[in-house]
Amino acid sequence: MDETSVTVPAGNDGAAAPVTMASSVYERLRGDILRGELEPGHKLRIEFVSERYAAGNSPVREALNRLSTDGLVQRRDQRGFCVAAASAEDLVELTRTRCWLEETGLRESMRVYAPEWEEGVLLALHRLSRIPRSTSPAEYHENPEWEQLHRAFHRSLIAGCGSRWLLAFCDQLADQAYRYRQLAIQRIYPKRKEKDEHAAIAQAVFKRDADTAVALLTEHYELTANIILKTGDVPLRDGSGKTAKGGSR
Amino acid sequence: MDETSVTVPAGNDGAAAPVTMASSVYERLRGDILRGELEPGHKLRIEFVSERYAAGNSPVREALNRLSTDGLVQRRDQRGFCVAAASAEDLVELTRTRCWLEETGLRESMRVYAPEWEEGVLLALHRLSRIPRSTSPAEYHENPEWEQLHRAFHRSLIAGCGSRWLLAFCDQLADQAYRYRQLAIQRIYPKRKEKDEHAAIAQAVFKRDADTAVALLTEHYELTANIILKTGDVPLRDGSGKTAKGGSR
DNA sequence: AGTCTAAAGAATATCGATAAAATGTACAAA
């Protein structure tokens, strides 16, 4: 159920593709957008996507339609598709919403309190703490394993809420947040002590102190958003960087 | 993101813009599923949908792909599509989640308090109160206008929260809840005094009493869910477990 | 300058071909 960012750029072993063409394009395109390789606002012509992923007309169209209801791609009737726009405004709304929803999920998880849930948090924290965030210590190189475990940790916090709906919404918001992080990743790396922050959240959970846990979690997210916002140089607008001549504005 | 999605699926055909074939099929199919005309679990073969809506292969396929990420249709690679399953369990989760999210939206709307927001609530309540729920007084015949105004009223309560994300999520949940209501609509009609309930919620809002407003709203939703659950005759078909919600990711 | 018309470029729809899965049947073994 959770193949977050697993998509390897290329050279995928063709044999292990039990999926359909449409799903393959969907996943790769989704990964490229989330990873920031396709900039916000970038026009997605059918032909362009077709040759980029070596697929035909129909599968590409299906993938784009799925992504459009995911909120990762914008669709306008008769005018095709483009990568969803990004803006500082939207990041603020996103972060706020995410804090609300995860607060709800965390509080509810702590209220019902299933031992397996708590164990899940403990495990996730343990796994996360053993993995370096960057593959090279000096400068930042994304570590896919860390990303996955990080996602898993945050998900574990709210996993006991008992609502697949809420979990799905939080997943969606986490995807979006990941995208924003990728758009400004360079500046973020040195500034954080993520490990401590995660440990502190988990500690509050283990102490059954919901208010503190929620406060730390909220702080955690808002700090990230603020750092992204402060860099300022994030292409937080449909920059329409390449190819398209007229420039969309 | 916030252009449509507020519209309750109704039979009206004149108002909607003459969109593309794919969008047309999307909307009509969505309406038929929400209205319960297509039962949960019903197989949706391409050909079947094609002739039902007099459309070709591709547009139908696009519409189904969009609906699958909306959670209204389940998709399985190489095995086509079917109407999303429904279950008592899911209704409970759905209702709970909806209460959480709308509580958040309402509390936040009341906290920031924009006068235009409050006026929106007043207006929506006024409009709703002038429309009969059923087109015939004796037995229940859905009144599309009422449905739309009812939706608008509930949306107005949370419209001031400042998060398009939250609004979109609530819209999605409202769609799902609508579907469950339709699946058991006959039994519900005589049992409610909806007008009073809505008025009470609005009254609490106007008095700036957030706790009461949230309590009434939650009660309102839970009462509906309980009535549906008690009828027991809902075709709550559970096709191999999961709902379609998270499936595509 | 502003508006209308025509040509070019995209997006959308239709159709047919191909490949996969489901179904049904026959046959063999218990």
Add this chain to the structure above:
DNA sequence: TTTGTACATTTTATCGATATTCTTTAGACT
């Protein structure tokens, strides 16, 4: 006789090529 399995047939989903429709852009005319 019943049950299980392998194979053939039918059904169905998926894909790509092509035609059609719409938007946009450029140019001419009022």
